[in-house]
Amino acid sequence: MTTMLLSAVIAFAAGPIRADGTHTFDGKHDISTIDLTVVYLVPKDRKALGDWKQRVDYYTKRIAAFHTRESGGKSTLEIHTHPEPLIADRTADALRGNDANETFFNSTNTARKALKWPGDTRRKGFPIILVLSEINWRELDDFTRTRLIDGKPTFEGNVSGEGRHFPGAESGGARAYYDARQRMGVGLVSADGWRVPYSGSDCVIYHEGVGHAIGLPHPEPGDDSVMCFAQYNYWINQTWVTASQKKVLGWGDGKERVPPDPTDLFSGFTALQDPIVPKAKEPVSLKFTWPGDARVRSMKIRVQTDLLGEWKTIANDASGPAPAKLPLGSFDTATPVSYRVDVALQDGQTVELWGYFQVKESR
Numbered sequence: 441m442t443t444m445l446l447s448a449v450i451a452f453a454a455g456p457i458r459a460d461g462t463h464t465f466d467g468k469h470d471i472s473t474i475d476l477t478v479v480y481l482v483p484k485d486r487k488a489l490g491d492w493k494q495r496v497d498y499y500t501k502r503i504a505a506f507h508t509r510e511s512g513g514k515s516t517l518e519i520h521t522h523p524e525p526l527i528a529d530r531t532a533d534a535l536r537g538n539d540a541n542e543t544f545f546n547s548t549n550t551a552r553k554a555l556k557w558p559g560d561t562r563r564k565g566f567p568i569i570l571v572l573s574e575i576n577w578r579e580l581d582d583f584t585r586t587r588l589i590d591g592k593p594t595f596e597g598n599v600s601g602e603g604r605h606f607p608g609a610e611s612g613g614a615r616a617y618y619d620a621r622q623r624m625g626v627g628l629v630s631a632d633g634w635r636v637p638y639s640g641s642d643c644v645i646y647h648e649g650v651g652h653a654i655g656l657p658h659p660e661p662g663d664d665s666v667m668c669f670a671q672y673n674y675w676i677n678q679t680w681v682t683a684s685q686k687k688v689l690g691w692g693d694g695k696e697r698v699p700p701d702p703t704d705l706f707s708g709f710t711a712l713q714d715p716i717v718p719k720a721k722e723p724v725s726l727k728f729t730w731p732g733d734a735r736v737r738s739m740k741i742r743v744q745t746d747l748l749g750e751w752k753t754i755a756n757d758a759s760g761p762a763p764a765k766l767p768l769g770s771f772d773t774a775t776p777v778s779y780r781v782d783v784a785l786q787d788g789q790t791v792e793l794w795g796y797f798q799v800k801e802s803r
């Protein structure tokens with residue numbers, strides 16, 4: 441897993457439960473409200489993404505909806521996104537230091553100092569700071585998913601057997617810790633975990649920015665939950681918090697997981713390119729899954745073929761019964777493609793979903 445716990449500060453044992461109601465995994469601190477500060481950290485020799493706020497707002501909406509659903513409303517995620525990119529007083533090289541651990545502490549300490557975080561925590565919810573970094577611990581182009589090795593672009597990234605892109609790269613370095621003594625959680629998601637919207641990037645944000653930060657370990661045995669392999673298989677709406685972990689957090693009775701409400705748009709909606717690995721000039725569609733009886737009021741579909749470029753709107757006339765698929769058009773040459781879909785249903789539900797694929801040269 442790209443994600444990793446700093447072992448020195450994990451409390452694995454459930455131990456005596458001191459907080460009533462919902463609490464951190466070790467039972468020590470109340471989490472009925474979690475005060476999550478999110479900040480976009482940019483080294484002084486790099487440029488912030490123009491649309492960074494839309495990306496961050498997308499992820500924070502996704503993890504808040506997931507948290508409410510999985511905690512059954514017992515825990516509230518109050519998210520405060522720092523309104524501007526935080527330009528570090530150091531270069532990318534200086535922030536990186538010698539390894540991924542140094543990158544983690546240099547990045548999170550820079551953000552904590554600049555934001556004077558956590559400040560006075562006496563009356564606030566359980567404090568977590570999540571740093572979304574502009575860089576990885578070593579150079580990686582996360583849009584093409586290539587790294588220069590001896591001057592040659594070399595692929596680095598997680599791709600499933602059928603060709604879907606998921607987060608995960610050796611050059612990444614996302615991680616987080618929970619500190620019981622100081623009552624706080626600290627997380628870092630490196631560039632490869634969030635800048636480009638692979639399916640599962642939203643899982644990484646929750647895994648580090650909430651899960652490990654409230655003390656959750658990786659479940660044993662392994663499963664497809666958000667604290668395990670979800671990021672390699674799903675968007676976050678398709679995964680869950682393992683029932684045994686929910687029980688420890690005070691979110692459930694530990695029995696098997698309850699399937700989500702079949703009419704819930706957040707839980708039921710996905711949008712996946714078809715074919716999974718399109719060729720240049722080949723028509724591409726988005727194929728959807730919907731909650732039962734969904735009737736569409738409007739859909740807005742946008743694509744981007746340059747991480748720093750414009751989002752182009754693809755017109756559609758979807759309205760009424762939910763469509764099984766909609767055309768995206770075709771792409772003249774091999775290119776990475778990010779896409780985003782905004783849906784509004786006639787019953788008032790809305791959802792936003794982002795994804796990514798690569799168009800290959802036709803042969």
Ligand SMILES: [Zn+2]
Nearest residue numbers: 441443444445
């Ligand atoms: Zn992890």
